[in-house]
Amino acid sequence: MSTSARRRSTVHDVARVAGVSRGTVSRVINGGYVSDSARSAIEEAIREVGYVPNTAAQSLVRQRTQAIAFIVHEPHALFLEDPNIGAIMLGTNETLSEADYQMVCLVVDSVRDTERVARYLNGGFVDGAVIVSARAQDPITKAVMRLDLPVTYVGHPPDVDAAWVGVDNRGAARAVTSRLLGTGRTRVAMIAAALDRDSGTDRLAGFTDALGARFDPFLVEEVPLYSYADGAAAMARLLERAPDIDGVFAASDAVAAGAMGALRDAGRRVPEDVGVIGFDNSSWATRTTPQLSTVDQPAEGLGAAAAASVLAQLRDDQRPREGILLPTPVVWRDSA
Template identity: 70%
Template sequence: MSTQSPRRKRATVHDVAIEAGVSRGTVSRVVNGERYVSDEARAAIEAAIVKVGYVPNTAARNLVMQRTQAVAFIVHEPGPLFVEDPNIGEILLGANATLSAADYQMTILVVDSERDTERVARFLRGGFVDGLIMVSARTDDPITRVIEQLELPAAFVGHPPGLTAAWVGIDNRGSARAVTERLVATGRRHIGMIAAALDRDSGVDRLQGFTDALGDRFRSDLVESVPLYSYSAGVDGMRALLARRPEIDGVFAASDAVAAGAIEALREAGRSIPDDVGVVGFDDSAWARRTHPGLSTVRQPAAGLGRAAAESVLAQLGGEQPLVDGIMVETAIVWRESA
């Protein structure tokens, strides 16, 4: 003979209505946060909910309201870089805090291949999220075209050319110019750049800011292009610059991770920092605080970008028009011993 107790039946709106002595419609209005319910009826319903142990069926309610209470966070980066880049994590946490406060869940989607693009596109078309935040979109990005076609409430971190959706970002060009000018002011004569991610707006703008700062002193053979904002790209880029222009005495790396890799390659070549070569980065991420000496860099508020992107999506879900002119967040130069 089985000793298992029978499974307890889940309490329903009907059970709450009987206990409170009101109609099921009145209970539904309270559960859904609607107005026009008397204080007396509301108090009776809230007490009945506790007594009968009623838990609202969120999935069913969302189906009726055609809302999922979920927002996608899409990162277009290789998987290893998603883990390596602390900026992505900071943006994610900033966005999640804002969404959580509004009772929205975050769904994380990583686009690392053409197959991922197709998979994520199917997911978005399936109606599993109410909106999305996109990080690291490329120029002529197929996933960006899908997002614009679906007309989902969306906010991009960064501003790819031709984008017509809401976006948040920083002045990459002006910030890169400012930190390069500071490096020039230290007396360096042969300043190069490891330019990363030139298939997106941030990479192109940082290279342009570097070019602006050097003016007539700019030399194209002192620029090495690498594909990603990664440590290994910084190592490879610095080795290539040293082989081509061994007299180099200053380097602007397009991100802190790239700068950390550059410092490793300089040490490998017997160069001291900053005596032989001054190095500056971009982000003021955890990489900047792990390098020795400490890395001079541009501080961009990654968590603030995430919060602003999430606020934009929530505003669109509330009926507001997307801010296609963009939201700009302030940056600052942080000067340490590396330059």
Template identity: 40%
Template sequence: MSGSRRPSADRVTLEVVARVAGVSRATVSRVVNGKASVDESLRQAVERAISETGYLPNLAARALVTRRAEAIALVLPEESRILGDPFFGRVVSGVTSVLTPLGLHLVLLMTGRHTREQVVTDLRQGRLDGVILIHTYPQDPLPGQLVKARLPVVLAGKPQTSARITHVDVDQAAGGALAARHLHALGRRRFATITGPLDAPAGQGRLHGFRDTLTALGQSAPLVAEGDFSRDGGAAAMSRLLAAEPELDAVFVASDLMAQGALPVLRRHVRRVPADVAVVGFDDSSAALACEPPLTTVRQPVEDMAAELARQVLTRVDNPEVPPAAVLFEPTLVHRDSA
């Protein structure tokens, strides 16, 4: 039989990975051990080579040397919310795209008082190396506890605490502004919006960007109905908007999932989309494609943002003295059939 065979994972060495990636063994070692001081193009080349060769780090040996658990926790909202929202699957995909090639484990945890106590204890006792927090609430003590204890933690979204904490976010206000300019350019003039929770930075930022941009364009402030980032919440908010203004002709919905709930309400009120009402969502998730018609939406690059969260937490595991950072991604508008 001719042709080469991929070597078995237990025979693949750092030297083999280095040869495939076209880099030095030292560079491969730094990537495998989660070191921050690697150029991004070299890091990607090494991660591709790891995938191609099937290299598996010797986690037991590495743990003895590094004194690490080789595990990162991803703390998510309560399970009932996760099951219905495609956003969280995209977060997991982005985080594992960085951790898996390095042989690191991802530990999923749900929010709750016991979870907060467990996270702090596990970090202090070495059962976890770092934590990525998703969607904390304003009074959540966990971010401040972790920062005060000088433990490796990064946050998805703008902090709602005075503690200085590394975070990764999309420019929420810029996303709302994109929606406002697009709907205005279509000639719509009776504007409304279904916001996210207004006690959360994402809900506030998207509303402010939308409303402030309409004002700058010489338009009246939009009618506002608060939602909760759920399908049912979007449906209920859309009903409230139509009761207040049956002739509205443009709606910015602050998540695709809420838009998926809002569109059937418009159909029941015999309001055609986009002929009578133009609708713009936010996220560019699978829910946008499941809408009828397919949803024009503001895209936040969730997988890229989640991968950056993973890189940031690994940087802080490697060097706890690295100062807090704020990484902001830019949104884009994806044109489909709803607006």
């Protein structure tokens, strides 16, 4: 090694320049209490000597990686298409970044992905996880529970006893469907997506609640994903078997946008012939013509709350089981 190589500054250098003990410097670096005058002197010394904390060494001492997994159970294509996932991810990352944690993004799209991610979690590379779009009896959930890893779910998958954040999907779906019915629609269908997770089943339940005795299972078309393509295909099938439909609740804005495209291709006007409502208030809602009536799901807020929950578990060394519900007002636009 060259003798001219620059030596890395240490805690000793900071303590010497600041005129304090090494322990006082360590308390500042690790967030402990010191007097204002000592803190100011240490911060000035850190700048003067160019000290950078050795986070790798700190992690070894604390047995922490300072990393949180962000796990998404969706096809890779949908991960890029769905603005809600992106917004949840941004909210998660912002909260973790403020706490000096790194977010590690993991997408589960196959059995191979599941096995790979389970091995990764088992390797101790992250301190906790935020999990999006988990399903019942999910292998990743089983791996997380086996490891006793601090985790918070976005949504509330069935049979999972862990912290979660979400929205009242059933109540919000009931509210927006009731408002659609209030416009005088009498043959209202639903494109029900993602019935293998809580959000999909709860939105279908809310739609059923709003219809009451008028509910007709013949007017429910099921699709696997919250995607534009699924919405378009489902709407075409609904029009083929029930051409007198005059209203549609699509389980997400992307599904609703696809439905509106299929209606346009079939020569049906929105909202004159068919009123359409969605769910999310994502960027899809304002890209359609006319703009989409929908439910405002606070995606970034969900991500931020989930990250804060995981950080709280790490701080308190407890595994809370309660859920947090965020508000979901109806946003009424011209599509209905």
